[in-house]
Amino acid sequence: MSQPPPPPPSQPPSGGYGAPQEPTQGQPPSYGYPQQPGQAPPPPQQPPQSPGTPPPAPGTPPPGGGPYGQQPPAGYGYPQGQPQPGYGYPQDQQQPGYGYPQTPGQAPTSPPYGGPQTPPPPGPYGQQGPGAFPYGNPAGPAGPAPGGGGKNNSKIIAIVAAVVAVVLVAGLGVFFLAKDDDDKKDESKGGGGTSSQGDPNAKPKNTSGRQIVDLKAPDVNDVTTVTGSWATDKVYAKSSVQEIIVQDLRTKKQSKISLKGNVCAASNGMTKDHKVAVVVQETISNSADCTRMVIVDLDKKAIAWDKTMPNSDTRSNENVAISGDTVASAWIGGSVGYKISTKKKLWEAKPSNCRDTGYQGGKSLVVVVECGRDLDNPEVSVQKLDPDTGKAKWKYEPPKGVKNVRVASTDPMVLVAGAGDELASDVFSIGEDKKLKAKISLGKRYNKPCELEVDGCYGMAVGPDAIYLSTAEHPGKSEYGDTNEIMAFDINTGDTKWKAAAGEKRTIIPFKMQGRNVLGYKPPSYDSGGQVVTIDPKHGKQTKLLQMPVSDIGKGEQSFSVDAYSVDTQIVFEHNRLFLDDKLISERRPSQEETPRLAVGFGAD
Structure with a gap:
């Protein structure tokens, strides 16, 4: 529960850090190395055209922002006529992030973008991306704002000319081979680790997925919250308007669990016996308060219990989390915890100088606490x-100047922190000694992986030894779509270990661990279905687990816009089945021909 933190620790010294490496003699600079003065910038990428429209002639300016008519992340669009810095290269003179000492006068070098790093001398975690700066100082133009990755069903992404690409990425001894979806060969085989879903080293006998869930969105008169999506080996469940829909994955039969009002918040996880939690409005009125804690048994397709939470007279509740047999929820003005098996209230926090801003579940139950009357400059702690009991048994205090904290993992402890007005500027790994182990500065090089909620880091993954982030989209070899990579960082040092490329016309999102392997989702391109791959933690080699079929516009995967730079809801992958969903639905329809979806699912069984 909320507990005032002690005074912040003394600030350690900071110092400068080094310059980029020179390219090897006789070889061209690696991708991401700064261009020479006067060198022309690369031509802008052309977005796909309408069906039946030939590719644009060379030199024709693109009609819109990024690929598929979406705006690219900030950092593109430098003034024309000026040399552009190479992708991923620091934009200006930088300083090490707060909280880590550096040997005076020492200047570590940075390898070419994406390449594994050799162990650096003492310095700011061995990794300095753009945006590393003492808290409170600006770091240049901000990256893309969190959120905004919602559906864009009316976008036109068909194109006549399809490019089949074979990409060979070499990085200091680490080789990755990716083939286009049209090639029958999979990505490089990989291995390492086990999980409850089987050996992630082994390629499934059948990777060709078919659509197994197609839930259409109901008609509404206003923007309505429908957050909540879960899957077991037998069912898929999705929150809808004043109900939860549960579909049997074998028989396709659907059951509906009625609720007293709309869903305000939903747990990302579930108990071992497949119970989930939702916070629900007290009546069917859109203006009703979020007062009810509801536990739903997915196996029985029924409500296990429903209780009124104390002092929860607010519509601002967006957080509920499960850890073991405990469920906890926080809102502006209070928080509460219950024992799921007995319905017993374990604690209750009332308004005070400190407040619980949100919980994250999993192996441990973690809360982010803000203290002080100044909401613009709160004293933040993670407990x-x-x-x-809800009492703190462990507490970490981020560096002064951090205002926003999201919890990406509770064990190991990994936080996404925002300095100044940024929601996410750095990733911290924290040791059991309550000390900062490593810091990764996101800058413009890496996508912002979290939404507003404390438990809303849907665009990254954390393993026992590494943190996995996606790089910002950047031009590849194909002129019909950008690409990006998953980058693995050592959880103890922050050093880069390897990168796994999405492939041409592809992007990739790290979203979950499967045993010791990380799972990556590749959203569909204009001519191919999406993919789920498992990536081994030692070398970054990929094995395809599930290949989705090609979908028409507004159907299947194309019902949703899942972007690497903004993942606004969970990507659910259980028992080799993929489920995509929306957490908000609107009265607006993209077109007469398109019907909005609540959720879709795919499996090879």
């Missing part, structure tokens, strides 16, 4: 709680 591991005793799940039976």
Whole structure:
């Protein structure tokens, strides 16, 4: 629960850090190395055209922002006529991030973008991306704002000319081979780790997925929250308007669990016996308060219990989390915890100088606490709680100047912190000694992986030894779509370990661990279905787990716009089945021909 933190620790010294490496003699600069003065910038990428429209002639300016008519992340669009810095290269003189000492006068060098780094001398975590700066100082233009990745069903992404590409990326001894979807060969085989879903080293006998869930969105008169999406080996469940829909994955039969009002918040996880939690409005009125804690048993397709939470007279509740047999929820003005198996209230926090801003579940129950009357400059702490009492048994205090904290993982502890007005500027890994182990500065090089909620880091993954982030989209070899990579960082040092490329006309999102392997989702391109791959943690080699079929516009995967730079809801992958969903639905329809979807699912069985 909320507990005032002690005074912040003394600030350690900071110092400068080094310059980029020179390219090897006789070889061209690696991708991401700065261009020479006067060198012309690369031509802008052309977005796909309408069906039946030939590719634009050379030199024709693109009609819109990024690929598929979407705006690209900030950092593109430098003034024409000026040399552009190479992608991923620091934009200006930088300083090490707060909180890590550096040997005076020492200047570590940075390898070419994306390449594994050799162990650096003492310095700011061995990795300095753009945006590393003492908290409170600006770091240049901000990256793309969090959120905004919602559906764009009316976008036209068909094109006549399809490019089949074979990409060979070499990075200091680490080789990655990717083939286009039209090639029958999979990505490089990889291995390492096990999980409850089987050996992630092994390629499934059948990777060709078919659509197994297609839930159409109901008609509404206003923007309506429908957050909540879960899957077991037998069912898929999705929150809808004043109900939860549960579909049997074998028989396709659907059951509906009625609720007293709309869903305000939903747990990302579930208990071992497949119970989930939702916070629900007290009546069917859109103006009703979010007062009810509801536990739903997915196996029984029924409500296990429903209780009124104390002092929860607010519509601002967007957080509920499960850890073991405990469920906790926080809102402006209070928080509460219950034992799921007995319905017993374990704690209750009332308004005070400190407040619980949100919980994250999983192996441990963690809360982010803000103290002080100045909401613009709160004193922030992250606390591991005793799940039976709600009392803090472990506390970490981020550096002064951090205002926004999201919890990406509770064990190991990994936080996404925002300095100044940024929601996400750095990723911290924290040791059991409550000290900062490593810091990764996101800058413009990496996508912002989190939404507003404390438990809303849907665009990254954390393993026992590494943190996995996606790089910002950048031009590849194909003129019909940008690409990006998953980058693995050592959780103890922050050093880069390897990168796994999405492939041409592809992007990739790290979203979950499967045993010791990281799972990556590649959204569909204009001519191919999406993919789920498993990536081994040692070398970054990929094995395809599921290939989705090609979808028409507004159907299947194309019902949703899942972007690497903004993942606004969970990507659910259980028992080799993929589920995509929306957390908000609107009265507006993209077109007469398109019907909005609540969720879709794919499996090879």
